[in-house]
Amino acid sequence: MRFLALLVTAFTTLALTSPAASRAEPVAEPEPAGEPVTRETDGRRPSGPCALHGIDDSVSEAADTPPGFAPSNGTVRALTVFVDFPDAPAEGTPQERYAEFFPAVADYYRASSYGRLDYRSTPVSRWIRMSRPYAAYGIERGTPFERGYRALSKEIVTAVDDTVDFRRFDLVNVLVTPNAGPPATEDVRSVTFAGAPTGLTTGDGVPFKNVSFIWSRQTGNSPFRVLNHENAHTFGLPDLYYTRGGSGLLKTPVxxxxxxxxxxxxxxxxxxxxxxxxxxxxxxxxxxxxxxxxxxxxxxxxxxxxxxxxxxxxxxxxxxxxxxxxxxxxxxxxxxxxxxxxxxxxxxxxxxxxxxxxxxxxxxxxxxxxxxxxxxxxxxxxxxxxxxxxxxxxxxxxxxxxxxxxxxxxxxxxxxxxxxxxxxxxxxxxxx
Structure with a gap:
């Protein structure tokens, strides 16, 4: 799969009623708050002698993002779903888990983009119970899609396919119950599969792609930014920290x-x-x-x-x-x-x-x-x-x-x- 990229979030230093059946119904998409999005750039990407070319089949610093990634300006629509496991049932409501990220994620993008990114998330406000215990999926840091994530994704698609029109969305957020897996202080497992289709196709005939899985909880005064980081991969941005050591340099060069x-x-x-x-x-x-x-x-x-x-x-x-x-x-x-x-x-x-x-x-x-x-x-x-x-x-x-x-x-x-x-x-x- 030419444009498929496995991207793991940056590290952290610290570290939701009963689940319903897996069939889920989307709620109405909320209207964005704040000032209306501007259109000064008209969605134009960088051009001219300073718009450098480079890696053209994955996330990179190249000015021209290859096809297959989510749009990063104008109105961007995200589908947000919630997942738990038989041995790690959610300890709160999906609304509580959702509130950890929204509207903060959308507000962050609006501020950083100077109003040029209108990020709209539509939550499917029910816990989707996976069929097997958490450990059965073999999720570790850096686990490739073809292993545990394919099985998770297939169950998610099956659970919402009858009620969600995937053609309406540019990317997918999977918010996992935080008590599944280790806390972020011990191991960071949030990951994004961006660019190319994952090999799964929804009932609407569109590929299941540009999907971010969020595990555990971050720390600090803006822990929601893990989702801004992961979604930025779906927009084509790379990880800036060293994932395999820095050859003697700072592990965080930025x-x-x-x-x-x-x-x-x-x-x-x-x-x-x-x-x-x-x-x-x-x-x-x-x-x-x-x-x-x-x-x-x-x-x-x-x-x-x-x-x-x-x-x-x-x-x-x-x-x-x-x-x-x-x-x-x-x-x-x-x-x-x-x-x-x-x-x-x-x-x-x-x-x-x-x-x-x-x-x-x-x-x-x-x-x-x-x-x-x-x-x-x-x-x-x-x-x-x-x-x-x-x-x-x-x-x-x-x-x-x-x-x-x-x-x-x-x-x-x-x-x-x-x-x-x-x-x-x-x-x-x-x-x-």
Whole structure:
């Protein structure tokens, strides 16, 4: 299956009346709250010399997401179902489990996308009892779909097929009773199967795909973000943390600057590159620097709607330096050193292998957010402040000032044409 991707959530450091028969009925889809979704981007994906190509058959940092994934802007419709087991019956109502995630998940996407993603979830408000005990399905971290997940999915589809029109939905959320399996403090098992059909077909003739399974409970002040992380896989985003070790590097090379790396503990927002890839930034909000020269840019922090959000300096067809401004805001709770965040990204590096690295402006420091075990402290003070400079691969980024409105002035200098290789920066500008 060409586009099938198995994606496991990021780790955590902490860790619902009687089930009805498996036949379930969907409830009416709720209307979204808040301001209406804007259409400034018209659903346009990134284009131009800074819209880098790369991996084209799975999740990746490539600007162009391949076919088969869920849409990531405009109205996106999710079907949400609830599952328990004979030996792990739900200890509460499906409504209580649902409230752990909604409306928070939809509100998060609305805020992060600046109103460009209208996420609507339709719950099937009954527990779907699986036919066998939990252990019989063999679910472990990283279990492939063809093992236990196929059996689970087949039972879910059978349970709701008569009452759910799968043609109406872009993705599926499976919220498992939290008492099935270990707590998230011991083992993270939430997973998404995105891109390609799983091999199951519903009675409506559509493939069962872009499905996220949520196990246990996360911790922190926004534990719902595990579902934002998993759903972002269905939109085409990769895992940013190392899934097989970091070859001596930080296991979290982006830290708390994107929930595709750390989605546990305090809230954090998406990187600006991800917002561009997902269609949340209008063309005029992205500054592309494809040629040698000097450019002065005013960056508006991610937490503030409007303004320029991203500067991209392509180094090759698959490498780039990105520049954005971050400060504490409604989604960014841990920004203790506001400033200009610089990253290096590779669109040909797969999910879980470190496709993005944050450059640390203060290498060797202990960080400024040091009391929360959910946050990578070394990168908490990574942004560059006024007067500081990043330099690597012929690219120099200098933070020259900050105005009264909180916008950051940045000078970007490109001293040579794009290279096919991204050199390792010297100390003080090393990614991750």
């Amino acid at each position: 830290g708390h600057w994107d929930l595709m790396d750390e989605d546990w503990g305090p809230s954090d927002d998406f990187l600006a590159w991800h917002k561009w890839k997902l269609g949340w930034l209008a063309p005029e909000q992205v500054e592309c620097v494809p040629a040698p020269g000097r450019r002065t840019v005013t960056l508006t922090p991610a937490s503030v709607p409007g303004g320029t959000k991203l500067t991209v300096v392509p180094l090759s067809r698959t490498r780039a330096v990105t520049v954005e401004a971050r400060e504490r805001g409604p989604l960014d709770h841990t920004v203790c050193r506001p400033g200009v965040l610089v990253t290096t990204l590779a669109t040909d590096v797969p999910s879980g292998a470190g496709p993005v690295h944050v450059s640390d402006a203060t290498p060797g420091s202990d960080g400024c957010w040091t009391t929360d075990p959910n946050v990578n402290p070394q990168l908490s003070d990574a942004p560059y402040a006024v007067g500081e400079r990043f330099s690597s691969g012929g690219v120099r980024v200098t933070v020259t000032g900050r105005d009264a409105d909180g916008n950051w002035q940045v000078t970007v200098e490109r001293r040579r044409p794009p290279s096919s290789r991204l050199s390792r920066p010297a100390s003080g500008a090393a990614p991750g």
